[in-house]
Structures are given as C-alpha cells and as structure tokens.
Amino acid sequence: MTKGLNPSTTTRRPDRAALFIAAVLAAIAGLIFWDVSRLSGAAGYSQVGPTTVPYAIACCLAGLAVWTVFAAFRNDFPEREHQEISPVIWIVAGLAAQMLLLNVAGFSIATGILFALTARGFGKRKLWFSLPVGIALCFAVWVIFAKLLQLSLPAGPLEHLFF
Amino acid sequence: MATFEFLLQGLWVAAQPMNLLYALIGVTLGTAVGVLPGIGPALTVALLLPVTYQLDPAGSLIMFAGIYYGGMYGGSTTSILLNTPGESASIVTALEGNKMARAGRGGPALATAAIGSFVAGLIATLGLAFIAPYIVKLALVFGPREYFALMVLAFVTVSSAFGDSTLRGLTALFVGLALSVVGIDQLTGQARLSFGVPELLDGIEVTTLAVAMFAIGETLFIAAQGEKGPDKVEAVRGSIWMSKLDWARSWKPWLRGTFIGFPIGAMPAGGAEIGTFLSYAAEKRLAKHPEEFGHGAIEGVAGPEAANNASAAGTLVPLLTLGLPTTATAAIMLAGFQQYGLQPGPLLFATNPQLVWGLIASLLIANFMLLVLNLPLIGLWVKLLTIPKPWLYAGILMFATLGTIGANPSVYELGMLLAFGLLGYAMRVFGYPIAPVVVGLILGPLAEQQLRRALAISQGDVSVLFTSPIAAVLLVIAAAALIIPLILRARGRGEVLAQLAANED
Numbered sequence: 001m002t003k004g005l006n007p008s009t010t011t012r013r014p015d016r017a018a019l020f021i022a023a024v025l026a027a028i029a030g031l032i033f034w035d036v037s038r039l040s041g042a043a044g045y046s047q048v049g050p051t052t053v054p055y056a057i058a059c060c061l062a063g064l065a066v067w068t069v070f071a072a073f074r075n076d077f078p079e080r081e082h083q084e085i086s087p088v089i090w091i092v093a094g095l096a097a098q099m100l101l102l103n104v105a106g107f108s109i110a111t112g113i114l115f116a117l118t119a120r121g122f123g124k125r126k127l128w129f130s131l132p133v134g135i136a137l138c139f140a141v142w143v144i145f146a147k148l149l150q151l152s153l154p155a156g157p158l159e160h161l162f163f
Numbered sequence: 164m165a166t167f168e169f170l171l172q173g174l175w176v177a178a179q180p181m182n183l184l185y186a187l188i189g190v191t192l193g194t195a196v197g198v199l200p201g202i203g204p205a206l207t208v209a210l211l212l213p214v215t216y217q218l219d220p221a222g223s224l225i226m227f228a229g230i231y232y233g234g235m236y237g238g239s240t241t242s243i244l245l246n247t248p249g250e251s252a253s254i255v256t257a258l259e260g261n262k263m264a265r266a267g268r269g270g271p272a273l274a275t276a277a278i279g280s281f282v283a284g285l286i287a288t289l290g291l292a293f294i295a296p297y298i299v300k301l302a303l304v305f306g307p308r309e310y311f312a313l314m315v316l317a318f319v320t321v322s323s324a325f326g327d328s329t330l331r332g333l334t335a336l337f338v339g340l341a342l343s344v345v346g347i348d349q350l351t352g353q354a355r356l357s358f359g360v361p362e363l364l365d366g367i368e369v370t371t372l373a374v375a376m377f378a379i380g381e382t383l384f385i386a387a388q389g390e391k392g393p394d395k396v397e398a399v400r401g402s403i404w405m406s407k408l409d410w411a412r413s414w415k416p417w418l419r420g421t422f423i424g425f426p427i428g429a430m431p432a433g434g435a436e437i438g439t440f441l442s443y444a445a446e447k448r449l450a451k452h453p454e455e456f457g458h459g460a461i462e463g464v465a466g467p468e469a470a471n472n473a474s475a476a477g478t479l480v481p482l483l484t485l486g487l488p489t490t491a492t493a494a495i496m497l498a499g500f501q502q503y504g505l506q507p508g509p510l511l512f513a514t515n516p517q518l519v520w521g522l523i524a525s526l527l528i529a530n531f532m533l534l535v536l537n538l539p540l541i542g543l544w545v546k547l548l549t550i551p552k553p554w555l556y557a558g559i560l561m562f563a564t565l566g567t568i569g570a571n572p573s574v575y576e577l578g579m580l581l582a583f584g585l586l587g588y589a590m591r592v593f594g595y596p597i598a599p600v601v602v603g604l605i606l607g608p609l610a611e612q613q614l615r616r617a618l619a620i621s622q623g624d625v626s627v628l629f630t631s632p633i634a635a636v637l638l639v640i641a642a643a644a645l646i647i648p649l650i651l652r653a654r655g656r657g658e659v660l661a662q663l664a665a666n667e668d
Contacts, residue, residue, distance in 0.1 A: 048619060061341060091382060130557075
C-alpha cells in the first residue's frame with residue numbers, strides 16, 4: 001500500500017489484469033442485482049426477505065470492484081510469476097475429455113485419458129505408455145471403489161467386459 | 164464429572180472393533196495422502212471424503228478424525244524431508260526440520276515431530292473434551308444475533324486479518340458468499356441465482372468447490388511453473404531415535420507449543436499457522452543455544468509442530484460446539500457432517516452425544532495409532548515422497564475427480580469442478596487466498612439464516628444487532644480485526660501479517 005505514496009511508481013501504467021478482475025467483480029454484482037430484482041418481495045412486515053442478503057453481497061462486491069480499480073492504478077498487486085500456458089491447456093483438455101467421455105466410455109477410459117494428459121502436461125510425452133497405464137490404474141480404482149465401496153462410478157465397455 | 168463419563172462412553176464407542184478399523188484406515192490414508200508434496204490437510208480431507216460415503220455417520224466421522232490427524236502429521240514429514248511444506252502450518256517446521264535432515268539428523272527431527280504431535284494432540288483433545296461442555300452451555304444463551312456476530316468475526320479473521328492484503332482476502336470471501344446464495348432460499352423456498360438451471364437449485368457443493376480450488380487449482384498452478392528442477396528429498400540417515408539430549412531439549416517446547424497452539428485454534432480466529440509462528444519465536448527466545456536456530460535446532464521443530472497439532476485440535480472446539488468452521492479444513496469437515504444431515508453445534512451434544520463423544524474419543528485413539536504407526540513406517544512415507552511429479556499430479560487429479568463422480572456422476576458436476584479449478588488457478592496467480600472462498604460458501608447460508616431470524620424477531624430494526632452486549636463485543640472485535648491490519652499495512656508493517664498468511668490450512 002505504500003507504493004502509491006512513492007513518486008517513482010506513480011508513473012507506471014495501471015495493472016490491466018487487476019482492472020479486468022474489477023470488471024468481473026462488478027459484473028457478478030450486476031448479475032446478482034439483476035437476478036434478485038426479479039424475485040417477488042416476500043419480505044413481509046420485517047422488510048427482510050430472500051433479497052436482503054444478496055443485495056448486501058452485491059453492494060460489497062461492487063465496493064470491492066471500485067477498491068480493486070484503485071489498487072490497479074496504484075499497482076498494489078504482487079508481481080506475477082511467468083506462467084507456462086501449454087501445461088495448463090493439456091490438463092484442462094484432460095479434464096474436459098473426462099467430462100465429455102465419462103458417460104460414454106465409462107470411468108476407466110475417461111479418467112485414464114485425464115491421467116495421461118495430466119502426465120503430459122507435467123512433461124511425460126510418451127502417451128502410448130501413460131495412456132494404458134492410466135486406464136489400467138483407473139480400472140483398478142474402479143474395481144475398488146465401485147465394487148468394494150459401492151460408489152456409483154459409471155461403467156463403460158471396459159468395465160462391462162469384466163463385470 | 165459428567166465430561167469424564169461421556170468421554171468413557173465415547174471411548175467405548177470408538178473402541179468397537181469396526182470403529183477401530185475405521186480409525187486405522189483413516190490414519191493410514193490421511194498420513195499417506197498428507198505426505199504427498201503439495202497436499203495440505205484441507206485437500207487431504209476433501210479428497211478422502213468420498214471414501215467415507217458408504218459408512219454410517221459414526222464410522223465415517225471416526226475415519227475422518229483419523230484422516231485429519233494423519234494429514235496433519237503427514238504434512239510435517241514432507242516439510243522436514245523435502246522443504247516444500249504442503250501446508251502453511253508446516254512452514255516453520257520446514258525451517259529447522261529440513262536443516263536437521265540435511266545435517267543427517269532427519270530421524271530425530273521426525274521423531275520429535277511425531278512425539279510432539281502426539282503430546283500436543285493428547286493434551287489438546289482432552290482440553291477439547293473438558294472445554295466443549297462449557298462452551299455448549301454458553302452457546303445455549305446465544306440467540307440469532309449473537310451467532311450472526313460470531314460468524315461476522317469468523318469471516319473477518321479468515322479473510323482479512325492475516326495474509327498480505329485486506330482487499331484480496333475480502334474479495335475471496337465475497338466470491339464465496341456470492342456462490343453461497345445460489346440455489347433455493349432456505350426460508351422462503353425461492354430460487355436465487357439459478358438462472359433456470361435445475362442443477363443449480365441445490366446450490367454449490369462445498370466439497371466440489373474445495374476439491375476444485377485446492378486440487379485442480381494447485382495442480383494447474385504447479386504445472387504452469389514449468390520445469391524447475393526436482394526437489395531434493397533428504398534421505399533419513401543414522402538412527403531415527405532421539406538421544407537423551409534430544410529428549411531433554413524437546414519436552415518443554417512440546418508443552419509450550421501445546422499451550423500456545425490450543426487457545427489460538429480454539430478461538431474463532433483462523434488457522435494453525437499463527438500458533439506455529441508464535442511458538443517458534445518463543446523457543447528462539449528461550450533457547451539456551453539461540454545461535455543454533457536456522458541451522459537445525461530441535462526446539463524449533465518440537466515447539467511449532469506441537470503448536471500446529473494443538474491448534475488443529477483447537478479448531479474443533481468452535482466447529483463442534485458452535486458449528487463454526489475457522490479453517491478450510493474445518494469447513495470441509497462441516498460439509499462431512501452435513502452429508503449425514505448433522506449440524507454441529509450445541510444441539511448436537513444434546514441430541515447425539517454418542518456421536519460427538521465417539522468422535523472426540525476416536526481423536527485420542529487416532530493419536531495413539533499415529534505414534535505407533537509413524538515411526539516404524541517412516542521408510543514407506545519417504546518412498547511416497549519420491550513419486551515423480553507427473554504421476555503424482557495425474558494421480559491427484561484422478562482421485563479428485565473420483566470423489567466428485569462418486570458423489571454425483573454427472574457431466575454437469577465435472578463441469579463445475581473444471582470451472583472452479585480454473586478459478587482457483589487464476590486466484591493463485593493473482594495472489595488471492597483460497598480458504599475464505601470455502602469458508603464463505605459454507606458459512607454464508609448459516610450467517611444469512613441467523614441474520615434474517617434476528618431481523619425478523621426485531622421486525623426489521625437493524626439496531627438490534629448491536630444492542631446485545633455479547634453481539635456488540637463480538638462485532639467490535641471483528642471491526643478491530645478488519646481495521647487494525649489495514650492501518651498496519653498502510654504504514655508498511657504488513658510483512659508480519661503476510662508471514663501469518665492463512666492460505667491453505
């Protein structure tokens with residue numbers, strides 16, 4: 001917070017990412033206002049109803065958005081380390097693939113793909129190795145959790161082959 | 164002596180062979196997962212929640228107690244041998260413990276951590292057993308407005324009192340609160356913020372959010388750091404036993420750490436880290452050889468580790484007696500209670516004493532098991548530390564999604580997991596704390612309920628919130644906890660608070 005008082009830093013450009021965060025906070029506040037305004041005012045005679053707390057939260061979020069704008073102009077946010085984007089994309093792709101394949105291919109195959117793509121994100125490039133390993137591991141996990149602990153994990157072709 | 168009788172009854176419940184087995188499984192799993200680098204107790208508890216889905220409430224909470232204590236212990240092993248603390252409460256342990264391990268004294272460091280944790284866990288759990296009934300009695304005079312004030316205090320301490328920025332702490336809290344509004348309003352049954360999506364009517368699952376933010380967010384963040392060279396695992400060389408001198412230097416720090424840590428954990432004032440830092444400072448001042456600090460002083464492991472475990476047990480005091488989670492771990496445990504329709508609080512002591520006292524007693528048993536289990540199995544835990552990162556994080560994501568799928572096998576729930584995982588990643592990049600989101604999500608509805616009750620009783624008169632003496636005092640403390648750090652930071656004294664950041668406990 002002392003940075004703003006330091007004349008040498010006041011010439012720096014505002015933190016764009018922080019301004020974006022402020023915009024997102026303001027948007028969430030607006031979304032709450034918009035949604036809650038449609039609720040009928042079932043507040044009764046106490047003037048307190050389902051809309052009171054959401055309004056309060058939205059007001060605070062709007063206030064925090066303004067505060068974030070100030071922080072952005074004063075460059076109050078900590079230095080951000082360099083982020084590698086490609087590992088993040090690999091892992092997000094793995095999670096998305098699992099999400100979409102889960103009910104079609106069953107737990108073992110879908111989660112095996114997640115496993116292999118996560119390992120890929122961390123630098124294990126040999127998918128021909130990690131994919132079978134992942135699927136085998138997930139199948140073992142499926143047997144333990146779905147059969148022994150009776151958790152409802154979706155079964156697919158691979159699971160139906162054995163059970 | 165009613166407490167004593169209840170505790171004996173609890174011990175009888177916990178000593179049933181099946182419950183002993185659950186406690187053993189919980190302790191083993193908790194330690195194994197807690198040892199993995201990058202996994203703190205909060206994530207350990209969140210990841211292992213699905214394992215307990217199929218058990219009866221008593222059995223699952225007993226397993227939970229084991230997981231909680233096991234996860235705490237596992238974290239200290241990681242920080243001694245790897246110098247990458249899996250949890251903020253272990254940072255101090257890493258300071259001295261890792262130095263000891265490098266000097267070939269990893270064995271005694273692990274031993275003093277284990278025995279210190281045991282001593283602290285024992286005393287603090289007994290403290291919990293004896294204090295809880297009094298707080299329950301006190302809580303019975305609490306009305307809605309006192310509860311609301313208490314929750315405001317918890318919100319402030321969790322989000323903004325510690326850490327490096329009031330703004331980011333409060334923002335994280337209000338994101339959690341905004342998420343907590345989603346779903347059907349508990350008092351009137353109206354749908355809020357669900358945008359016509361039927362899946363949103365039930366609200367957002369605390370466990371989904373916690374697993375996404377902690378497991379997926381953390382994995383993405385670590386992956387995005389790129390290759391930084393492997394962390395070095397210190398081998399445990401030499402004897403793992405403590406010498407006579409080690410014992411002589413350890414027992415006082417254990418006790419001091421316990422008495423520093425327990426009250427801090429028991430107050431509705433945030434995490435275990437504060438106790439560990441205070442204990443470290445106290446040991447440094449009282450030590451006969453202060454020059455050894457920074458080069459592997461055994462007191463610097465014994466004290467903070469005891470403080471860590473004592474405040475972990477301490478956080479169960481507000482959780483069990485008031486239903487008030489003050490750490491992310493406690494918030495997830497509250498979610499664990501709620502999955503059985505149990506609401507911790509004074510009523511639970513009255514309606515379900517067997518369960519509460521069974522839980523407290525099984526904490527004692529879990530503590531004994533940890534002591535017996537950990538020293539002989541240390542070789543196994545060290546092996547877990549050497550799992551290469553790709554397989555480790557691939558496995559973490561597998562289990563993280565397993566839990567969500569097990570609770571609700573739908574594409575929609577996995578989508579939430581992914582979305583919140585990305586949110587958790589973004590928050591880490593910009594230096595936002597994670598714990599306030601989780602605490603906000605779980606405490607938000609409870610706070611709203613109490614607020615609306617209080618205001619309904621007063622027919623909308625807001626001044627009623629400040630006119631009860633207890634509520635007024637609590638709100639004044641909350642205001643102080645919000646304003647004093649702001650002033651400290653504005654004057655450039657924020658480093659102290661940043662060190663106490665309650666990030667991932």
